[in-house]
Amino acid sequence: MKKILYSLRSHKLLQVYSALIAIVAGLLFGLIILIVIDPSQAFPAFNSMLFAGFRRGLSSFGNVIFFATPIVLTGLSVGFAFKTGLFNIGATGQLLIGGFVAVYIGVTMTFFGPFTWVIAVIAAGIFGALWGIIPGILKAYKGVHEVVTTIMMNYIALYLVNYFVKSSIYDGLNNRSLPVPRANIIPKFGLDVIFSHSNIQGGFLIAIIAMLIIYFILNKTVLGFELKAVGYNKDASKYAGINDKRRTIHAMMIAGALAGLAGASMYLSDSFTYINVQDSMPTQGFMGISVALLGLKDPIGILLAGLFFGYLQVGGQNMQLYGFAPQVIDVMTGMIVYFSALSLIFAKFAIRFFRLRNEGDDA
Amino acid sequence: MNNVLTMRNISKSFPGIKANDSISFELREGEVHAILGENGAGKSTLMNILFGIYKPDEGEILLNGEVVDIKGPNHAYELGLGMVHQHFQLVQNFTVTENIVLGIEDVRYGLISTKKARKKIIELSEKYKLNVDPDALISDISVGMQQRVEILKVLYRNADILILDEPTAVLTPQQISDLMNIIKTFTKEGKSVIFISHKLDEIMNVADRCSVLKGGKYQGTLEISKTDKNELTRRMVGRVVDFKIAKKKPSIGDKVLEVTDLTYRLKGSDKALLDNISFHVKAGEVVSLAGIDGNGQTELIYALTGLIHNAEGSVRLNGKELNQLSIRQRTMSGLSHIPEDRHKHGLVLDYTLEYNLVLQEYFKERFQKHGVLQFDTITEHSEALISSFDIRSGRGPKTTAKSMSGGNQQKAILAREISRSSDLLIAVQPTRGLDVGAIEYIHKQIIAERDKGKAVFVASLELDEIFNISDRILVIYEGQIVADLIPEDTSYEEIGLYMSGSKRGKGYEKNPV
Structure with a gap:
């Protein structure tokens, strides 16, 4: 026991344990809800949810990756902003803008031929970045809190995209955009051979590359040094001559680009290829917050957390077979994030408790 | 003279360090007793034990000759101990009176009545020559005055033993000498003062005795009248320290x-x-x-x-x-x-x-x-x-x-x-x-x-x-x-x-x- 507690003193490790405890607690909470709703089906449904992601081997896991791809990217977006002291709630808006630009290019600019998807992806990143810059500038030069502006920007993005879809690439019959031709979606780079019979998408490679780049920027570069310094201590950064205003804008730009890429990966895949005219936000943006938190704001952690939430999504679909709404999964996701915040507090209490008791034993 | 407070062989360990190692300390009635030590010498731990925030591993605390088990800061207040913190704990947009009664307000029919409190504050202020205006807002008064409000807070709670933690850190020389005079009026009224500091001049000026701590260990108690600064430092640091840095004459350029x-x-x-x-x-x-x-x-x-x-x-x-x-x-x-x-x-x-x-x-x-x-x-x-x-x-x-x-x-x-x-x-x-x-x-x-x-x-x-x-x-x-x-x-x-x-x-x- 003592040994575990000693190792728990390392902060990072403590956080990892907390995250794991939170996952277990969140799942159990979900189970309780299932039992309350329908006791007879609760256990089989829970069981099938737990193993859905592996049930048909790699093919199931391909579906996990499909769900994970956009939320890993929005998770990186939120997590990167966190590292620099910003709370980017605007991943949704940035994702929508990026997604629309990607679809628009995919539908209309077919003259790029086989490079269309490349252009679309890059443009999605750029427009996501531009959408992120606005709150960045407001924060840096006017002190307007990014939480307020990014939320507003989400709504602006939602209705702006609806308007653009209707006025440019509208499919009036289905009240959505025209679909991107198959030829212009992100290729699968052979992933579909490994994960056959699944919704696997090539965007996952983009997410992996983005994760590596973000890891590199944060840990190895002057830019990362400055961005993190601003995030940890704005005053000391200023003192050290770092232009904290410019760095705030850069951080929001990079965060926006990541969310924009998430949009491209979502809409340039087999299963989506069009944008609905919609009244509610796509959930992948807000999921990014959960992913970033559970992933401890660390690029590798975010990848794992994204895959885990993707895994739960696959399970949620299975749950419909037992008469449960897939939204149960959203409840579990929310609880896991709550518990991950709480378990950190519990862990600290536990350590103090055991330390006091050990002292008592020694005396 | 009676000992109003005795701390006997107090020890307290934290993982990896012994913060207090068998420290003994006696406070006589009506004396100013300084506790001198560097940062990390164990002063704060000792005071936290006195206020029941930590339980000592060993040792006992006697108040007026009786062993007491102090359960926490509120209990310490009830026993007549009062602490003036280094960092003031005042509500800026409250008046002096409101700050002093905070936590022990007179409540009648759900309303706060400060009439009695105000009167008592004026009396105390006159008795100890604190010169505090009970109706002034904290944000309007000087730092020295704010400190006196902190002192009044303690007096208002009828403390017989006052503990002043690094009280001069924020004061001007004039304000410091005012404070020294106030401390002397306390002892005339029979109150006892524990004066925590690492400033030797002040200790020499105001204290009757001084206990020195070093690295969690007790280094002895000295009569101020029979010692000097060098002796105190030697005990505190373990060696003689240059107070006056030897400097060459400056060779001044452009x-x-x-x-x-x-x-x-x-x-x-x-x-x-x-x-x-x-x-x-x-x-x-x-x-x-x-x-x-x-x-x-x-x-x-x-x-x-x-x-x-x-x-x-x-x-x-x-x-x-x-x-x-x-x-x-x-x-x-x-x-x-x-x-x-x-x-x-x-x-x-x-x-x-x-x-x-x-x-x-x-x-x-x-x-x-x-x-x-x-x-x-x-x-x-x-x-x-x-x-x-x-x-x-x-x-x-x-x-x-x-x-x-x-x-x-x-x-x-x-x-x-x-x-x-x-x-x-x-x-x-x-x-x-x-x-x-x-x-x-x-x-x-x-x-x-x-x-x-x-x-x-x-x-x-x-x-x-x-x-x-x-x-x-x-x-x-x-x-x-x-x-x-x-x-x-x-x-x-x-x-x-x-x-x-x-x-x-x-x-x-x-x-x-």
């Missing part, structure tokens, strides 16, 4: 820093926080800035270093105008800055020591190539500084700055700023909160910089420090320089008069309005 008509106002305000400030610092001299906290020192330093960038006037470094330059451009022009608040400005606490040691230089060719940090050179650089400045830390370059002691954090900042070999070193409160050994070290380093021909500008609230290291003293009052003095030709009392605005030096008469 003007390095020249400030002319520097004026700064907050946007939309008429009040000048810096009012036509002009002075210079030459190579090879230490010029210090004395003044009561909040008279424009912070703004002046910010305007010099670029943390404020919209001040009017001129700041020249070796003839180069700095006033319109960015912070980075200023530091690159040869300005080093040891900031006032090492946690706010000086360090990124979540960064490692090595990152903090390159905080002003990480962008230089040596430490990065094409935007990628060169970790090997960063570690090498920090190892060199760690050994030459004797920075102690748990895991060397990889230690998180947060986990280092205050003294070593300050050494790290000092190392970073001095190693850049700038022409001008600006140091603000460079020894705040440090123990005697660290203070001595930092003063020696500052003098060494002077002797290397650097210009040094020090702003400090500690007059001891100012007298110790300066070749010239400037006094600031309400945003104006009011005197330019040579330390040998002046005294604490005289500087106190300049600091409080009651006197102005030659050539610094009041500006015609």
Whole structure:
């Protein structure tokens, strides 16, 4: 026991344990809800949810990756902003803008031929970045809190995209955009051979590359040094001559680009290829917050957390077979994030408790 | 004389350290008993045990001859113990009376009645000559007065034993002597005072006896009338410390820093926080800035270093105008800055020591190539500084700055700023909160910089420090320089008069309005 507690003193490790405890607690909470709703089906449904992601081997896991791809990217977006002291709630808006630009290019600019998807992806990143810059500038030069502006920007993005879809690439019959031709979606780079019979998408490679780049920027570069310094201590950064205003804008730009890429990966895949005219936000943006938190704001952690939430999504679909709404999964996701915040507090209490008791034993 | 309080063989361990090792302590009725010790000597732990915040591993506490088990701060208050904290705990937009009754208000029909309290406060204030207006807002009264409100808070709760924790840290010399007189009236009334401090002069002045702690161990109790400062320090530090730093005569060179008509106002305000400030610092001299906290020192330093960038006037470094330059451009022009608040400005606490040691230089060719940090050179650089400045830390370059002691954090900042070999070193409160050994070290380093021909500008609230290291003293009052003095030709009392605005030096008469 003592040994575990000693190792728990390392902060990072403590956080990892907390995250794991939170996952277990969140799942159990979900189970309780299932039992309350329908006791007879609760256990089989829970069981099938737990193993859905592996049930048909790699093919199931391909579906996990499909769900994970956009939320890993929005998770990186939120997590990167966190590292620099910003709370980017605007991943949704940035994702929508990026997604629309990607679809628009995919539908209309077919003259790029086989490079269309490349252009679309890059443009999605750029427009996501531009959408992120606005709150960045407001924060840096006017002190307007990014939480307020990014939320507003989400709504602006939602209705702006609806308007653009209707006025440019509208499919009036289905009240959505025209679909991107198959030829212009992100290729699968052979992933579909490994994960056959699944919704696997090539965007996952983009997410992996983005994760590596973000890891590199944060840990190895002057830019990362400055961005993190601003995030940890704005005053000391200023003192050290770092232009904290410019760095705030850069951080929001990079965060926006990541969310924009998430949009491209979502809409340039087999299963989506069009944008609905919609009244509610796509959930992948807000999921990014959960992913970033559970992933401890660390690029590798975010990848794992994204895959885990993707895994739960696959399970949620299975749950419909037992008469449960897939939204149960959203409840579990929310609880896991709550518990991950709480378990950190519990862990600290536990350590103090055991330390006091050990002292008592020694005396 | 009776012992009102006895702490017998108190021991308390925390994982890895023995904070109190069999400490005994007796407080007589009507005495002022000082507790002297460096940071980390165990003073706070001992007081926290007295207030029931920690349980001692061993030992017992006797109040008026009876063993007591103090359960917590509220229980301690009931037993007649009262603590005046170093950092005031007052609600700024409440009146004095409201602050004093906070937590033990008279409530009638759900409404607070302060009538009785106000009367009692006036009585207490008169009895102990505290001179406090019960209806004044805390935000309107001076720091010295705020401290007296804290004292009243304790008296109002009928404490017989008052514990004053570093009470003079924020006071002017005049306010300090007022406080000393107040303390003496307490003992006349039969109250007993525990006076926690590391300032020897004050202890010599006010205390009857002094108990010394070092590294958690009790070093004995001395009668103040039969001892002297050297003996006290020897017990506190374990060796004799140079209070007066041996300094060579300065060899003064050309003007390095020249400030002319520097004026700064907050946007939309008429009040000048810096009012036509002009002075210079030459190579090879230490010029210090004395003044009561909040008279424009912070703004002046910010305007010099670029943390404020919209001040009017001129700041020249070796003839180069700095006033319109960015912070980075200023530091690159040869300005080093040891900031006032090492946690706010000086360090990124979540960064490692090595990152903090390159905080002003990480962008230089040596430490990065094409935007990628060169970790090997960063570690090498920090190892060199760690050994030459004797920075102690748990895991060397990889230690998180947060986990280092205050003294070593300050050494790290000092190392970073001095190693850049700038022409001008600006140091603000460079020894705040440090123990005697660290203070001595930092003063020696500052003098060494002077002797290397650097210009040094020090702003400090500690007059001891100012007298110790300066070749010239400037006094600031309400945003104006009011005197330019040579330390040998002046005294604490005289500087106190300049600091409080009651006197102005030659050539610094009041500006015609």
